[in-house]
């Protein structure tokens with residue numbers, strides 16, 4: 445839209461040639477998962493961490509081999525914590541919760557973390573800390589400490605950081621820090637917030653959707669075309685979140701149309717990008733079970749305020765808003781059992797590197813074959829371990845810069 449781009453950042457579509465992306469190489473936070481906490485921490489199994497790291501390295505290598513600059517969250521987090529005392533204070537304040545830890549322990553822990561080296565601090569902020577790991581000697585004065593089991597978390601781990609898509613997203617030359625719906629993920633946004641506020645690379649970057657309160661997660665936000673955004677509303681993003689986002693992007697002249705798309709409130713489709721992602725400027729891959737039933741409310745910026753129409757069929761409303769005759773839906777044509785299995789394994793969750801070129805999990809054999817027979821180049825990656833958190837290539841990436849389409 446109208447805004448001039450700050451150099452080196454900015455995204456106004458799903459498919460413009462990808463230049464820079466934020467990834468998170470999974471680390472010690474995944475080692476915190478047990479059969480007792482995995483449901484609450486939003487994983488459907490316990491990933492084999494070394495293998496997950498290998499798979500992630502291969503994903504990052506593939507992106508690099510295609511000319512994409514990959515920023516790793518732990519690196520930029522550590523760098524921000526190195527250069528900025530304010531970043532340290534922000535990260536620590538979000539992680540140390542006096543309501544849960546009590547005043548004594550919260551103070552001791554904050555004091556320790558303030559002097560910890562940046563690598564250690566970054567590790568604690570991502571992987572969390574247990575009572576057994578508290579570096580400060582047994583404190584007679586903390587009842588909380590005495591009454592907790594050594595394996596309990598003093599600071600909760602963030603295993604879903606792997607899915608960098610959800611805790612921030614770019615729109616035009618601005619970055620939006622999201623408001624994550626579930627307690628297991630809420631603190632992730634404090635890390636993206638401090639990275640974008642304090643890392644030298646992002647100095648001067650402006651924010652979108654600043655006065656947010658209601659939940660919006662990046663996995664629900666698709667930049668269909670410059671000025672046109674689709675927002676899924678379901679298990680995560682709420683109607684209030686979608687409405688607030690729409691008003692905010694209209695005010696900032698970042699979009700003229702927002703399509704609000706109701707999706708089923710269930711685990712398998714926790715974000716819009718689990719059922720639909722863009723693979724070309726005018727094409728999407730979609731879970732067949734919803735392809736012809738998804739609807740959208742169309743919110744438009746008008747001189748007099750915001751107009752709302754619908755709900756209408758999503759595919760038509762999207763084409764209309766994008767100003768194209770037709771939005772091609774790549775019909776994966778699968779029988780419903782295969783389609784359901786491949787949707788669960790993130791077959792519809794592709795990451796476009798350029799128009800018509802996408803990264804996809806290799807295991808979704810049928811969906812990938814259908815994409816190829818529709819002329820899409822599919823770059824396959826392994827995801828046997830990465831996928832146990834229910835997220836594919838799109839979920840695991842936050843584009844920071846794409847070429848305009």
Ligand SMILES: NC(=[NH2+])NCCC[C@H](N)C(=O)O
Pocket residue numbers: 485486487604607609610629662663664714715717718833834835836838839
């Ligand atoms: N954009 C996405 N689809 N992200 C997937 C997130 C998966 C993560 N385990 C969660 O439940 O939040």
